[in-house]
Amino acid sequence: CGFHLKNNNGLIEKYPKIYLQSNDTNGQLARFIKIRLRGAGIQIMNQPEANVAILKVSPDRQSSRIISLYVNAQNAEKEISYNVNYSIQSPGYQTQDFSVNLYRDFTENASQALAKSREAEILTKELRGIAADSIIATMLSLENKK
Amino acid sequence: LESDFTQPIHVSSVSQHVTMKNDRVVFQDDVLLTQGTIKLTADKLTVIQGKQSNQEIMIAEGSVATFYQTQEDGKPIDAEANVIRYDVAKAQVTLTGNAQVKQLKSQINGSKIIYFMETEELTVSNDGKETRVTTVFLPAQFEKKSTVGKEE
């Protein structure tokens, strides 16, 4: 059916080393990105160096809006939106800006508010994992513009 | 410099033509006049004798006549115009015809510029609407503030 493995030039060939710039380097998103960079065999520098690519990740933002009510007109589902802006600057090329926007539904239940708040924390953790995947995917498919 | 005016005047040129009648001397072809730090170049220089020495009036003409002098504070002044009239007695230089004066990094253009050497005053004007007085101050002009004292 015409499907073939996506095999553009590899991640390591493009970014043998990379410097991750984020003002929350100990935060969850930065840690997930580092795991994936290490998983792809990329060396992570701890300060910027000449001809080393720079991945700059700005603080992520979350918001939610009510999308449905229970029969008794109390809050039922909320749509959590997650957004993070990042930029990739390969040495000698222009910096390119990207952003990730993810949306997920979350059902509230007042009588289990504590358990639901832990569920919300898991949703955020999963969203950060998906954002990290998408950042790696962008690095992979990036054609650098002079 | 102040001392320029007491210096002797030397003139060199390819040819020289003296008409004693009205005490006028005309120098032709790449004329150079020096007096202290003052340098005047032109295609044709007419020197009119004054009653005593150092009261001459020099009229330098050329496609471009140039005038150079180092001012009291050491800053050089470079001027050029079609006609430069240097009145030694009044210590006044009048440039007419796309006149231009350059000081350090600032440059003033106009159709007529009068430069009073003692007070280092300049008046610039133009003769019609089409040409304007323009001045450009380049950044170096600002760094001067930071380097204290004499210009190196």
Place this chain on the structure above:
Amino acid sequence: AEEPAESVPEKESTQQYAVTNNTSTTEELPAGQERDTKHFFRQCYIHVPPRVDDPNTLPVEQQPINIDAQKLYAIPSKLVYEEDVNLTQGNKNLSADKLTYYPEQEKIIAEGNVNFNDGQVTLFADVIDRQLTSNKTSLYQADYQFHGRGGRGDADKIYDNGDNLYELKNSSYSACPPGDNTWSIDSTTLYIDNKADTASAYNAILKIKDIPVFYLPYITYPISDKRKTGLLFPSFEFASSNGFTLSQPLYLNISENMDATITPTYMQNRGTQVAGQYRYLLDAGSGKIQGEYLADDKIYNESRYLYHWDHALSFASNWQFNLNYNHVSDDYYFTDIATEYGSRSANQLLQTASLKYNQNNWSSELEVRSFQILGNGDTPYEVVPKLSFNAYQPLNFHSLQLDWHSEISKFNHSDTDVYTGTRLHLEPKLSLPLYYNSLFVNTEFKYMLSFYQQDLSNATKYSRYDELSKTATRYLPSFKIHSGVNFERTLSILNNKYRQTLVPQIQYLYVPYQDQSAIGIYDSTAMQVDYYGLFRDNRFSGYDRIADANQITFGVSSSLINPQGQKKVRLAIGQNYYFSPSQIYVPDYSEDNNKSNTASRSSLISALDINFENDYFFHAGLAVDSNKGKLKSSNFTLEKRWANNTFAQLNYRYYANPEDEAWDIKINQLGTKVNWAMNSQWTSYLSYYYDVDYKHAYESIVGLKYQSCCWAINLSYDSYMQAYYGSEDSIKESYETENNFKLNFELTGLGGVGFSSGNQSLFDYGRPFYLQ
């Protein structure tokens, strides 16, 4: 609208999710009244030059200055230009009758109908005194017009600090086009921050058609329409239960890092409420405290109050303290009184504080968390406190990583006849995430140890508490291997070239079964499953139940990308296959017929997003219980967009009521939102949400807005169902509806008189699909 972005690296268009989200600004505007700012701007402010940022990268003191004129008189200390003088420096230019330049101080003084323009603002003045190396400029008897927006006016003196901050003395400000004196604000001192788009005025007098209408000692207001927080105007409304309502915020600027807003609100049928919000920014952290107090509510016959405190502090570079505390006096506070701290449908208030210490590869946190629950249903446990320690240690074999998570939590409960307990949970995890160009394989091995000490002395509420024991321990390993491959092909549809990605994923998860009925439920509940959730390794949140699993998860997601790199279709489908049914469940102690799950397959989860060419958007999300073929949950949204922010959206959300769930955990809601910009002035909008089973409307709003260049009138009728805390059998006849009639007059660029956001829909408008 759950959005199943592939959770595996896949070849996306190079223009990856680049959100050219110019709607982001309009999104901040109230849902119903978004207007196409570009079209509107052209119509009202044709004469206003566009805002041009200084393209010159050189600092101002290195930009050359050109001055030309008819005449110049120069001496070393000053140059005097006369007749038709013109000065340019970078993108700034100035013209005047006479200009004196003082080279020593790099200063110029321009006199005689001076015109100054720096790309941000155009100024006409009698005299301008400008410092050339620092951009600081003072203007006398000046008129000003901002670029790119309506702001204009005049002032005796304007001081421009060169960094987009202007101080105006005895000035007037208006956002109306020239010749339109609908409104203006005169003030003795006015500060305009062109970067933060805010203005703050002292001794401000608001004039409507040059008639002084309103005096305020000090006001701040937005000077762009990006932020809708209106000027602190009186707002009024007519509501069926509260009657005529008038509220007038008063702004107090205490010091430069502290300010407050006191808002008295008169409610005809209830009395006068006073709300105070105090905001502070100190070295001990920043935050705000809000208190609302209504003495003896005439309808409720009691005094009612709300308080809120949030505080955030980061200190000594690794420490972070956060506090968020909310409390209301009674269950009906949110339904009766409008407040920023809870929508009318809110029924839980968070009360939590945490102290976090973050290091490069370890972190620790101390947290307390509780909730105020409205209504008389069950209430959750409180965490008093939780202490957690996490460490992340990369090992030097490929990307092998050892993670450690441990926490000790003490749970308490407000009821006196229930169990309480303390839990210690330790969780080392070894993981090997491998990423290749188009393939990833993540392998994880976890070992979970939990120790419980439970106080059952007065746990008498439910008979089934006798399964619990005073101490309980649990040791469980968990093994997971998760892999995904990226495929891609080009596809030509209607003879243009599309790119289709296909990302199949597979995961095997094994967690042995261990009887956990001796352990009480503190912070665990069954989590909702969407496409991402399929790949979790525990179906329950918290740690009180760890689901046994011997299952394979299949998932596939595919997107179609058009030649311009936009995602036009996205589909994701996934399901879990259980080799043996998972026996662990979260018991509901009040019910006796808890039974474990016997299904061999989880429900089939699918999500579809389509963006048709002609501005049709469609989204669908389905969860089908494959054993019984029953629909577990579904949601659909269809939207059509036209130009000038006209759109119509229809959405439906359904969540089946499993037999053992209470009646009030059901959703069967149909909603629609329409925004119709009839012409550049008139916009009508509609928002209607309806429950299909019980046939009552949650919200029905209809409104009309007339928008002129610098003012707008907004008329809306809003009828909504109040949150109902009674029992199911009496809901049909005893739920209450509130009918509001709102008229508000809005000064564009200054926020509103009356409810400034106009359309107060509970359901904010949301782009149902992120596919642009």
